[in-house]
Amino acid sequence: MIAATLALLLALPLLVWTAAIFDRIGTGRGATVLGPLRSGAALLLRPNTPTEAPDRLNRLLAPGWYLALALVGLSVVPLAPGIVASDLSTGLVLWGACEALTVVVVFLHGWSPNAPLPLIGAYRYVAIGLPAMLLSMFVLIGAALPAQSLSVLAVVEAQRDLWNVVRQPLGLPLFMALGLAITLRGPFDYADGAELAGGTSAEESGPALAMWQFARAAMLVAFSGMAATAFLGGHLGPVLPGPLWLLLKTLAVMAATVAAGRFFARMPPARMLTLLWVVLLPLSFANLALVGVTVLP
Amino acid sequence: MTNVLFLAFSALAIWSGWRVFRVDSMVRASFQLMVSFIAVGLIAVLLAAPYIGIATIFMMAVEMMVMALFMVMFMMNPAGLNPMMMVHQHRFSIAAGIVAFGGLVLAVLLSDLPSQPVPEGADVVRALGHELLGPSMLIFETAGVTLLATMIGAVVLSARSGRYGDSDAGSVPPGLTPGGEPAGRKPENGGGHHHHHHGGH
Numbered sequence: 001m002i003a004a005t006l007a008l009l010l011a012l013p014l015l016v017w018t019a020a021i022f023d024r025i026g027t028g029r030g031a032t033v034l035g036p037l038r039s040g041a042a043l044l045l046r047p048n049t050p051t052e053a054p055d056r057l058n059r060l061l062a063p064g065w066y067l068a069l070a071l072v073g074l075s076v077v078p079l080a081p082g083i084v085a086s087d088l089s090t091g092l093v094l095w096g097a098c099e100a101l102t103v104v105v106v107f108l109h110g111w112s113p114n115a116p117l118p119l120i121g122a123y124r125y126v127a128i129g130l131p132a133m134l135l136s137m138f139v140l141i142g143a144a145l146p147a148q149s150l151s152v153l154a155v156v157e158a159q160r161d162l163w164n165v166v167r168q169p170l171g172l173p174l175f176m177a178l179g180l181a182i183t184l185r186g187p188f189d190y191a192d193g194a195e196l197a198g199g200t201s202a203e204e205s206g207p208a209l210a211m212w213q214f215a216r217a218a219m220l221v222a223f224s225g226m227a228a229t230a231f232l233g234g235h236l237g238p239v240l241p242g243p244l245w246l247l248l249k250t251l252a253v254m255a256a257t258v259a260a261g262r263f264f265a266r267m268p269p270a271r272m273l274t275l276l277w278v279v280l281l282p283l284s285f286a287n288l289a290l291v292g293v294t295v296l297p
Numbered sequence: 298m299t300n301v302l303f304l305a306f307s308a309l310a311i312w313s314g315w316r317v318f319r320v321d322s323m324v325r326a327s328f329q330l331m332v333s334f335i336a337v338g339l340i341a342v343l344l345a346a347p348y349i350g351i352a353t354i355f356m357m358a359v360e361m362m363v364m365a366l367f368m369v370m371f372m373m374n375p376a377g378l379n380p381m382m383m384v385h386q387h388r389f390s391i392a393a394g395i396v397a398f399g400g401l402v403l404a405v406l407l408s409d410l411p412s413q414p415v416p417e418g419a420d421v422v423r424a425l426g427h428e429l430l431g432p433s434m435l436i437f438e439t440a441g442v443t444l445l446a447t448m449i450g451a452v453v454l455s456a457r458s459g460r461y462g463d464s465d466a467g468s469v470p471p472g473l474t475p476g477g478e479p480a481g482r483k484p485e486n487g488g489g490h491h492h493h494h495h496g497g498h
Contacts, residue, residue, distance in 0.1 A: 088351075090351050090422060093347075096355050097351055097352075097354045100358035104328070104331070104358050104362050107362060
């Protein structure tokens with residue numbers, strides 16, 4: 001348990017760096033490998049911007065909470081058989097709690113500066129983030145059904161014969177919608193979009209912004225680890241050791257998430273809301289019903 | 298260790314519960330309440346009820362987020378950052394508070410509380426599932442349907458396509474007789490329901 005926690009904490013900065021590199025590939029900004037470090041260092045040297053009558057406490061804490069939620073979410077991912085930082089019988093529910101609190105934290109990040117653009121980003125994000133989170137919970141219940149357990153260790157073990165991505169093909173694509181939403185990217189980036197000049201981050205600069213971007217990349221790592229575990233068999237795989245398999249699958253999901261963020265177009269929030277409630281949520285019910293029928297004795 | 302954590306979480310729950318009534322904004326009040334519930338959820342985890350504890354945190358995060366949003370929407374306090382008074386009906390609330398506190402204290406002091414430590418390695422989540430979908434099925438489902446009805450009601454109240462027409466097209470209730478005057482309260486200063494010009498009065 002302590003070894004797993006240390007391994008995660010040591011691996012996280014490198015994985016965050018990798019996520020930032022993925023985010024930079026193909027954007028034409030150059031300096032793919034060292035660019036993220038340079039931008040981060042430059043941000044750390046700049047001052048934070050003050051705003052008029054902000055909620056100081058939440059403005060200060062929101063980036064830290066975001067990072068903490070990414071870490072707690074990552075802690076339920078088993079690195080090898082029986083080795084997990086948070087050995088909980090309800091690991092999937094803990095991950096769900098992290099998702100839900102992420103929506104709260106992103107809202108507070110936009111609400112606390114007391115400025116128009118961040119506030120619009122915050123309210124839009126809540127409207128989109130909540131249904132995205134809701135459908136991910138149905139998808140995760142689908143992943144838990146074959147294991148007959150909410151423990152993430154059991155979910156991995158239940159995929160020894162067949163990965164969930166084959167058994168329930170709708171699961172991973174629907175879960176990716178959540179990944180895009182909680183990492184504020186692509187078609188689900190209603191919080192920090194460019195059309196709001198950075199949305200909830202519009203008033204941020206300096207170390208606070210650096211921390212927020214680090215946390216956002218850490219959340220991408222946590223989501224990719226969780227998706228790899230719940231649908232791609234986690235640490236299971238032939239020849240190579242378990243943690244290496246988990247790393248490879250996590251990187252694959254991470255690349256797919258970044259690519260999906262670039263590939264899919266943004267929609268007006270109202271249309272996205274309709275898509276989420278009318279198309280994607282019923283699809284997650286259908287997925288759950290399908291899984292339920294297949295695991296009936 | 299458990300005792301220290303229990304006291305810390307209890308103190309956090311009480312302190313943030315008190316702050317709910319002392320802060321000056323709907324959003325702050327909602328999230329103070331959320332912190333209070335999270336502390337209670339963590340106490341449930343300490344009490345060997347991991348599902349109930351973590352599910353409480355999960356549900357409260359969603360519910361308080363929705364509550365903050367709806368309160369800002371219906372209270373017309375833009376953004377929820379504007380200062381406002383969070384308490385009203387002082388005398389009644391003081392009396393109700395004292396009665397509730399006294400009642401709960403009496404219940405704690407007078408009832409014979411069981412002491413049944415959960416055995417190590419007990420399958421508590423499975424047992425809870427069997428309880429919820431077995432003997433407690435009726436209560437569980439009644440609460441579920443009630444919540445669903447509440448949600449539908451909230452959506453109907455806040456949706457653009459209201460009961461009497463689109464909310465942004467000057468919706469009016471139907472007349473008491475066919476084609477007659479619209480039912481319901483009339484504006485004080487004689488302005489009709491249908492006019493779209495704002496200001497100028």
